[in-house]
Amino acid sequence: MIGAGLAGAFVAWFASRAGWAVTVLERDQPASGASGAAVGALHPLTGMRLSLREDNLSGFRLTRDVIAQVLPAHHVTRGGVLRLACKPAQATLWAARCRDFEPELATWLDRDACLRLEPRLAADVQGAAWIPQGMFVDVPALVTHLLVAADARVVAATSAVEIDESGDSVRVVVDDGSGATRHAVRATAVVVTTGADAPAPLTGVDLPTAPYKGELALFRGFTPPALPLNHRGYVVGRPDGSTLVGVLDSHPPFHDPGTAAVREGLLERLHAIFQPDGSPELVTRWHGVRPAMRNREPWAGRATGHDRTWICTGFGGRGLLIGAITARRVVEELTASLP
Numbered sequence: 604m605i606g607a608g609l610a611g612a613f614v615a616w617f618a619s620r621a622g623w624a625v626t627v628l629e630r631d632q633p634a635s636g637a638s639g640a641a642v643g644a645l646h647p648l649t650g651m652r653l654s655l656r657e658d659n660l661s662g663f664r665l666t667r668d669v670i671a672q673v674l675p676a677h678h679v680t681r682g683g684v685l686r687l688a689c690k691p692a693q694a695t696l697w698a699a700r701c702r703d704f705e706p707e708l709a710t711w712l713d714r715d716a717c718l719r720l721e722p723r724l725a726a727d728v729q730g731a732a733w734i735p736q737g738m739f740v741d742v743p744a745l746v747t748h749l750l751v752a753a754d755a756r757v758v759a760a761t762s763a764v765e766i767d768e769s770g771d772s773v774r775v776v777v778d779d780g781s782g783a784t785r786h787a788v789r790a791t792a793v794v795v796t797t798g799a800d801a802p803a804p805l806t807g808v809d810l811p812t813a814p815y816k817g818e819l820a821l822f823r824g825f826t827p828p829a830l831p832l833n834h835r836g837y838v839v840g841r842p843d844g845s846t847l848v849g850v851l852d853s854h855p856p857f858h859d860p861g862t863a864a865v866r867e868g869l870l871e872r873l874h875a876i877f878q879p880d881g882s883p884e885l886v887t888r889w890h891g892v893r894p895a896m897r898n899r900e901p902w903a904g905r906a907t908g909h910d911r912t913w914i915c916t917g918f919g920g921r922g923l924l925i926g927a928i929t930a931r932r933v934v935e936e937l938t939a940s941l942p
Contacts, residue, residue: 613930619753640891642849646737662925684737694729825881895919
């Protein structure tokens, strides 16, 4: 495995269950990239049209089952999520969509019903889709527990710089950053799960990514919302009384320092849906750049021109939702293809 983010951890776990011994090479530390800068929202209804896609629903169920097997309960916050509609046309569409859903999947709440749950919603909020099965997961903790459950050997602070297939094995040239001569390790097969910040060590393979930046900020100074809120980002209260604001941004540059403009942008996202009862104080901010293909579908399968190298990457903002089901498919294909 190359990459110890969420995708790599899911692949490692399913590979271990299929009987493979797994070694994971990680340029930094597990969950140090995009997976360490994730709100961790898990529910099947994504997009501004509240679309119910089969892979999202199947992925939600599988991810939920995996979490139940590997992640201690204190790393999961259950209780649902309010997906807010802030325009009349969107409210009309979502209300109609919710009538087609089973109540346990989603129910439409008008503005008055929403205000009874959270009186501090912004004036533009028209209503919300209440998703009772929605939950929030500590993604770095999930990565760690998946790797432990897979009994994976994790080699941190080590970059894979070249992949060379020869005969019945794959030669991976690695660099531990110590200045020593690069050396090689051999494996039966390789799965590349590197993110947007770590170029894949493959030649002749074009990954046409359109990166997204996951931006997170922790605020204090006001009472958190009574329920997790979602509208082009998340506003989530934490047990310690702080509030997490998380957004996805597709506009470069992706590595802005914590400037006043960045802080104001996060505050704008907060105030767009919520009226704090105090003065928000920024405690900390962090981000990670996640890869996405231009069609917003992940790349999952054998690498072009390779026999023993697979790629599993490009989830954009859906890594937690469909990472498990995609990883399982990759492992099934790999296992069926190799002795």
